[in-house]
Amino acid sequence: MSRRVGIVGAAVTPFKAKWYEKTYYELAQMATAGALKDAGMSVKDCDAVFYAIYNDIFERTCIPEHPLQGILGMQDKFGMRVSTGGATGAYTLSAAHAYLAAGRFKTAIVCGVEKATDCFDFMSMSATPEVIKVIGWSGDSFFEQKIGWTAADSYAEVVLAYMDEHPDDLKPEITAQISALLSQHVKTNPFAQRQHDQVTPEEVMNSRIVVYPFKELEICVYTEGAAVLILAEEETALAISKNTGTPVVWITGVGEANEHSFAGKNHKVMPRIMSDHLAAYRAYEMAGIKDPLEAIDIVELHDAFVHQLEITMAEMGFCPLGRGDSLIEDGIITPGGKILCNPCGGLIYSGHAVGASNIMSAWSGRNELIARGLRRALVHGTGSTIAQYGAVEILEHD
Amino acid sequence: MSPETRKMIIPLEALPEVGGHIQTIDGQDYLVLNDAMFTFYQRSQGEFSAFFLALRDKKKLLGCKCTKCGIVRVPPFLTRCPDCDFAPTETVEMGDVGRMLCTPPITYFANSLFQGQVPFGRGRLVLDGADTALSINIYTTKGILVPGIVKKDTEMKVVFRDERNGEITDIFCVPASELTPEQVAKPGLLESELDWEAAVEPALGAPTADDEAKFNAGLAELSALAEEMKGAERARRDIAGWHRVVQVKSAGGFLVLEIDDGDLRVRQGSTDKPDFTLVCTDISTLVNGMAYRGSLTQAIITKDLWISLNREFTTIFKLERMARSLARTKKV
């Protein structure tokens, strides 16, 4: 019988387009100190640390976590890094959960950090093309990198394949409305990169196409920052909660799936994001959830692209496949709807500090459950080429 | 060979100089250093050697067929079939015509290595007789690639570059409908055998009084916008370090846009040495984009705006970012 595991502390640094003032060493330390303070704990009480860092090239070093071990005060203890593309944060949380549930440790730090925009393109004298290039090194190195593979064009492949099957879904007016809605949500997230960047659906519609069919205001922005959770097994978690007065938010379901990276018969089914579907339903099974639309109150979804948000919501059972637009048209995620989707503003408005992103989502999900007195939140991460990786956690507040 | 004639893995213009700068935030100085993380390879192509050598030397595409289940994978990315407990596969020779597995995306804003190539498509082509899809670049011979030209199930012909290095970039594909039946049937069709439509500057008719009125209004708005730029710090950053002289031609008249390290200047007339030319019948196509009422990229896609050099999409993106920053400054 595995042990219950819960979140007892959480913190994030501000997510900023560029942190000139801090390296990733200090960003990681800032968020860790904040999360430990939230949990009323000393780092001396922590048994293990799990690092969520996506890309060595962003940090400009291989095994980028090694200096953090001592900087976080975790020398001579367990430390392990997870790197699974965009899903890095969600996967790291799932790894930490497994170690604690198995009884290996009583407490763990889950530390996500990314310094994504230090890289710079000296030809266009701007950072973004170089950021996209760095992520481009994640594509298949024999068959795809040299022909211009990017995260955006590989997700666009999936979205367009979905639109081939469902030509009446993902209407531009609806994706624009979802982006505008998220820009309203972000207003209450003081740590977000674009807290004050509210946009109208018309502005989204008029924004330029970056990679067809994605427009600029429908894409997550790359960010620098850190996010940390403190996890504890049941007995320890309850003791910490008694001390802080903050309820434990339990991790009651965990699921993951990685699809094939090549497409075609018996391989990746392009119009689907099976990784998200399988990950979500595995997490539902573990959490005993039959009807996600009824059981879940908050979804903190990795919105790399608005179109993908719609497909992922359908894959996770919040609307039918082919009816992603019902999220708006039937009011599922509009104010007062059944699902509060990305109250933090999502990665489109909070920013995508890759390794830290899903952990920031979990920070938001946990805080919103407590603040609003709601029952369940879902945290989601997606990553790799053609949405290959998916990881989902169910958070529960009793 | 001298550095000037050698074809370099890293383009020389991409390389930063040794140096750095100071960024001051809240009165505190922070050091920012120019840097690079570089590694060179003599990279083994291993089991893929036959595939890449066939591209380079024989202008042929190879696949692999599972000896047990018969599935044909192109590219031949494995030698044993994991679906059949790692039964061996055998090499098969493929044709070079196929159909798109799904509608391919088109990249307009590329990473730093591909900025000279936008817009380009990359999609998945299922060659006739194959079960899996080959990731491949997509072009049209008829001008700028826009949505709708290549869709799911569009028949495509693989074309070989004249100069081949044994890399995936040795091939790309174009719609079979743009070729003659002989070209579609010809094995190993070369890039130089295609009839690429030359970029021809669109002709503008004689101006009407209405065109001229529109032009004058547009010129006035652009001039006002250039004036606003002087105090718009964020928008100035979007065109910082950038220098371009752009000739703009519209039915109602010509103007010159000058981008100069944060400054934007507009004047009526022509210049004899522009970096590139933009042509639109109605000047408001340009003005709307610059005022963030529309998208310049979108106007190029819909052919309302013609650009003489595709690589100057970089400048278009800078102008669009600038337009958004300027609009935001005004909103706040």
Ligand SMILES: [Zn+2]
């Ligand atoms: Zn087989």
